[in-house]
Amino acid sequence: MGEKAKITCDVAVIGAGLAGLTAGVRAAQAGRKAVLFEKSPDSVHLNNSRMTSGVFHLALGDILGDEGQLEQRIIDVTGGAAHRGLARALARDSKRMVRWLQALGVRFIRGSPEPWHNFVLAPPAIAQLGRHWQGRGGDVMLRTLEAELKKRGGEIKRGHEARHLCRESGRCAGFEGASLDGRPFEVIARATVIADGGFQANRELLHAHLTPAPDKVVQRNAGNGTGDGLRMAKEFGAAVTDLRGFYGHVLSRDALANDTLWPYPWADELARSCLVVGADGKRFADEGLGGVYLANRIAALPDPASATVVFDQAGWEGPGTERFLPPNPNMIKAGGTVLKAATLADLARTAGIAEEGLASQVETYNRALKSGGLEQLNPTRTTSKFRPVSVERPPFYAIPVCAGITYTMGGIAIDECSRVTGEGGQPIAGLYAAGSTVGGLEGGEKAGYLGGLCVTGVTALRAAEHIIGALDD
Ligand SMILES: Cc1cc2nc3c(=O)[nH]c(=O)nc-3n(C[C@H](O)[C@H](O)[C@H](O)COP(=O)(O)OP(=O)(O)OC[C@H]3O[C@@H](n4cnc5c(N)ncnc54)[C@H](O)[C@@H]3O)c2cc1C
Numbered sequence: 480m481g482e483k484a485k486i487t488c489d490v491a492v493i494g495a496g497l498a499g500l501t502a503g504v505r506a507a508q509a510g511r512k513a514v515l516f517e518k519s520p521d522s523v524h525l526n527n528s529r530m531t532s533g534v535f536h537l538a539l540g541d542i543l544g545d546e547g548q549l550e551q552r553i554i555d556v557t558g559g560a561a562h563r564g565l566a567r568a569l570a571r572d573s574k575r576m577v578r579w580l581q582a583l584g585v586r587f588i589r590g591s592p593e594p595w596h597n598f599v600l601a602p603p604a605i606a607q608l609g610r611h612w613q614g615r616g617g618d619v620m621l622r623t624l625e626a627e628l629k630k631r632g633g634e635i636k637r638g639h640e641a642r643h644l645c646r647e648s649g650r651c652a653g654f655e656g657a658s659l660d661g662r663p664f665e666v667i668a669r670a671t672v673i674a675d676g677g678f679q680a681n682r683e684l685l686h687a688h689l690t691p692a693p694d695k696v697v698q699r700n701a702g703n704g705t706g707d708g709l710r711m712a713k714e715f716g717a718a719v720t721d722l723r724g725f726y727g728h729v730l731s732r733d734a735l736a737n738d739t740l741w742p743y744p745w746a747d748e749l750a751r752s753c754l755v756v757g758a759d760g761k762r763f764a765d766e767g768l769g770g771v772y773l774a775n776r777i778a779a780l781p782d783p784a785s786a787t788v789v790f791d792q793a794g795w796e797g798p799g800t801e802r803f804l805p806p807n808p809n810m811i812k813a814g815g816t817v818l819k820a821a822t823l824a825d826l827a828r829t830a831g832i833a834e835e836g837l838a839s840q841v842e843t844y845n846r847a848l849k850s851g852g853l854e855q856l857n858p859t860r861t862t863s864k865f866r867p868v869s870v871e872r873p874p875f876y877a878i879p880v881c882a883g884i885t886y887t888m889g890g891i892a893i894d895e896c897s898r899v900t901g902e903g904g905q906p907i908a909g910l911y912a913a914g915s916t917v918g919g920l921e922g923g924e925k926a927g928y929l930g931g932l933c934v935t936g937v938t939a940l941r942a943a944e945h946i947i948g949a950l951d952d
Contacts (some may be wrong), residue, residue, distance in 0.1 A: 483655075484886065487638070488514040490946055491653055491668035493641040493708060496528035497617075497932065498914025498939040500624035501576075504583070505943030507631035511950060513630070516666065519703060520659050523622075525612070526701045527676055527737070527886060527915065532742070533600030533616035534590060535577055535929045541594035542573040547572075553920070558720070560835040560923025564895040567886040569929065569937050571921060583627050585620050605803045608813050608871060609739050639664065639671030641707065644671065644715045650908035651715065670909055670946040674939065675897070677887040678706030679725065688722040688889070690778040690882075696863055697734045699727055699741045699883030709915040712891045717899045717907060720918030722818035722889035724926045727774040729755075730883040731806075731815030732784055734952035739813040742885075743804040745770060746788050748880050752798040752868045753790035754844055755880075757783070760836025762844075767853075775926040778882035787830050788878045791870045792797040796866060800910055810878065818877040845869050859891035886931055890918035897942035911946065913939035 492499045492508040495517035496715045503513040509669075514577035534742055535548050537543060538556045541761050547569035553561050577598055581587065590596035590603060600616025606655055612618050625635060638659035645652045645665070654668040679683045680702045685693040729750045734740035747770025755773060757780065772901055790799070799807035801831040811817050820826035827834040847853045848869050853860035860867065893899055898906035914935040921929050 484518035485667065486514060486664060486665045486943065488512045489668065489950060490514070490664045490670050490672065490943070491516065492672045492674055493654065494676055494914070495635050496526040496674065496676050496914060496935070497577050497620065498676070498916070498935045499672070500621060500628060501936055502631050502672045502911070502913055502943045504627050504631070505940055506524060507947055509634040509947040510948065511947065513628065513633040515633070515635040516636050516639040516641055516656065516764065517635055518640035520905065522637070523618070524637065526703055528935070529621055530610060530612050530701050530742070531600070531617040531932060532604050533932070534574070534596060534930070535587070535598040535932050536595035537569065537573050537593045537933050538927070538929045541575060541597050542858050543597065546570045553862070553880070554633065556919065556929065557923040558925050561921070562859035562919040565893070568895045570931060572940065573933040577941035578942050579940065580620065580936070584623050586809040593768065599784060605743065606816055607810060608743065608804065608923070610791065613640045626859065633873045639769030641675070644711050644910070648713065651910035652808050654711070669950055670911060672704050672939070672942050673708035673712060673891060673912040674914045675908070675914055675916050676704040677890060678709055679884045681706035684722070685884070688882070689725055689781055691781060692783050693784040695791040695881060696778050697741055697881060698716065699729050699730065699885045702793050704886060704915065707891055708912065712899055712910070715907065715910065716901050717910070718902050718904070720889045720892050721922060722887070724888035724922030725770060725775060725778070725884045726886050726888060726921065726928050726931060727882055727884040728790065729770050729773050729777065729880050731810055732879040732881045733815045734883060735784065735881060737814050739769050739814050743882055744806045744809040744813065745883070746806050746810070746880055747773070748798040749790050749794055749806060749878065750773050750788045750880070751865045751943035753788065753794045754872055755788050755839065756784055756832060756840060757836060758785045758832060760833040760838070760840055760859060762840060762856070765858050765861050767865055767867065769864060771812050772926045775878040776880040776886075777880065778884070786880050787832055789826070789841065789870060790868070790876050791872045792874055793872050794868050796872045806878065815842065819874050824876050826875045828879050830879065832877070841870050845871050847874045861870055886915040888926070892919055893917050893938065895941070896945035897938045898945065911942040913942045
């Protein structure tokens with residue numbers, strides 16, 4: 480092993496996704512020497528930011544909306560779990576962050592007439608099945624940010640993995656790591672930003688917090704969010720938020736073995752409008768809370784590969800055709816199982832679901848739907864978000880499903896300035912975190928989803944701006 484390389488800079492950033500590049504570019508714009516350390520050696524490295532579908536929304540609302548209303552929406556969607564200060568920061572700064580990206584040359588289009596599609600990265604990523612990220616919005620955005628970083632004297636050191644934060648006089652003074660060939664390096668920085676993207680690809684952490692069987696959950700992501708930042712921050716004394724909750728979708732169970740079936744199509748619209756049952760034919764979750772919530776409940780089942788979405792012809796022709804790349808016909812096109820039968824009994828037999836359980840569950844559901852009693856079901860069925868559809872007109876259909884995890888919602892605790900906080904809530908000097916590695920915004924009992932891109936961009940912008948102020952003092 481050779482001599483340890485030493486790198487000195489003002490701002491050291493761990494990870495070069497949207498969070499890392501935003502923090503780096505913003506610091507460089509203020510004349511600070513910013514160096515990003517990216518564990519992937521590839522010159523165009525894949526991560527969630529490159530793979531993104533590119534919709535900048537806030538809790539499925541328009542980022543240009545009234546700030547007070549957006550803040551309240553964040554609190555409502557997360558059932559009050561979101562940190563108030565962070566919710567306010569997100570409501571206030573999402574628009575500013577998008578304007579900042581636009582000023583750098585990042586282009587957006589209007590994705591659909593729905594207000595939450597007002598800002599979609601161009602060119603749009605969702606055009607065909609499979610993963611086509613080259614030249615799409617996320618890729619163009621990262622290339623634009625990297626060019627700006629370089630123009631302003633910053634750099635990305637690729638193939639450099641951060642492993643351990645360093646302490647000096649009680650503050651974070653940088654970190655140590657190793658390059659791909661195993662050579663150790665040390666970074667001495669006035670401020671460090673952890674931007675490593677979450678722990679969705681870390682099987683041990685998934686098992687501890689999200690699912691009893693990580694192998695039965697589809698990795699609907701780039702695969703490099705391995706929780707390094709969370710581990711390093713914890714070792715340094717940082718507080719960690721509730722780690723339950725992830726952003727993800729209800730996918731065909733065949734996606735566990737067939738890569739054409741992710742990131743799309745998903746079965747969310749069918750699942751939230753019709754019925755989701757376990758192997759016993761019984762419902763186990765409130766479908767009316769939507770696909771992200773259902774994905775969380777499916778992942779938490781003792782057997783996460785045992786859930787089935789059940790619907791009828793009206794469901795297949797209605798919610799089955801909603802949104803981009805819908806299951807009808809894309810699930811079949813991509814090789815996913817869609818079972819069809821003339822009776823519920825036949826459907827149950829083909830799908831391996833308990834026949835009597837399914838028959839009585841469908842009957843109870845249809846009856847409650849007609850009498851307006853869905854909310855009295857056990858588990859209850861929320862009707863305020865999505866319109867429930869009956870399951871009564873043959874042929875009947877079943878899609879065996881599983882959960883796909885995109886990124887984790889819990890993580891490193893931060894304050895409104897993206898400073899990492901200790902157990903007592905006090906900021907740790909010199910240490911910041913941004914992007915999917917942070918917790919405190921999304922999640923709660925209902926797995927409230929706010930939008931990974933806005934959370935990422937705003938926390939990163941705020942980290943850099945606090946650093947700029949602190950270094951100027
Ligand atoms: C298919 C898909 C669709 C999505 N669609 C949307 C959408 O439409 N709207 C929305 O709001 N959100 C969406 N998201 C989520 C959003 O893209 C992410 O939340 C966001 O891009 C996360 O950015 P990040 O910088 O935190 O993480 P990442 O982009 O994952 O970057 C983290 C980087 O850190 C590096 N790294 C990790 N560990 C280390 C280490 N120890 N040392 C050095 N480097 C390290 C990784 O290699 C990676 O490059 C989507 C995500 C996916 C996968």
